[in-house]
Amino acid sequence: MWGVMVLSYVLMGISFIAITLAGFLGYFQSTPNHILLSLYSSIIYMFSETLILFYFIVTGIKIKEIIKNNNLDIIEYYKPVLDMKMKLFPHIMLNMVVMGTTFIIGGGVHTDAISKNIHSACFFIALIHYSWLILFQHRCFIRNTELVILVSDLANDN
Numbered sequence: 001m002w003g004v005m006v007l008s009y010v011l012m013g014i015s016f017i018a019i020t021l022a023g024f025l026g027y028f029q030s031t032p033n034h035i036l037l038s039l040y041s042s043i044i045y046m047f048s049e050t051l052i053l054f055y056f057i058v059t060g061i062k063i064k065e066i067i068k069n070n071n072l073d074i075i076e077y078y079k080p081v082l083d084m085k086m087k088l089f090p091h092i093m094l095n096m097v098v099m100g101t102t103f104i105i106g107g108g109v110h111t112d113a114i115s116k117n118i119h120s121a122c123f124f125i126a127l128i129h130y131s132w133l134i135l136f137q138h139r140c141f142i143r144n145t146e147l148v149i150l151v152s153d154l155a156n157d158n
Contacts, residue, residue, distance in 0.1 A: 007051070098125060
């Protein structure tokens with residue numbers, strides 16, 4: 001579990017740097033390097049966000065199993081997990097859609113079918129939201145870890 005969380009942080013950092021660099025390459029010079037870096041960074045980004053989604057899904061399942069196996073109050077200890085997922089998952093999905101749309105629109109820009117301004121606006125919206133999302137995911141990782149420790153401690157006391 002901890003290895004996946006650390007890998008998620010590393011991939012978030014790599015994808016953020018790569019996406020930012022791809023954006024600046026595209027803004028200042030539209031080259032094949034921009035296209036390749038955009039492709040690679042979007043693949044890394046999609047993988048990291050999917051990994052984060054599955055991390056929270058799996059840890060939520062494990063927390064629920066521990067709660068049920070130790071006859072703990074499921075409402076008191078599992079509701080915070082559900083609340084966190086209900087806040088986090090829509091933002092992850094929204095950002096994945098906007099980031100993916102930005103990548104696809106980039107192809108339209110290179111064929112002169114779509115304005116560079118639309119592509120730039122999508123990119124900046126996606127990047128700003130992703131910056132916020134990274135901080136939000138960090139807070140959720142902390143809260144999730146606290147819940148795992150709490151439920152584990154309660155299970156060990158039983």
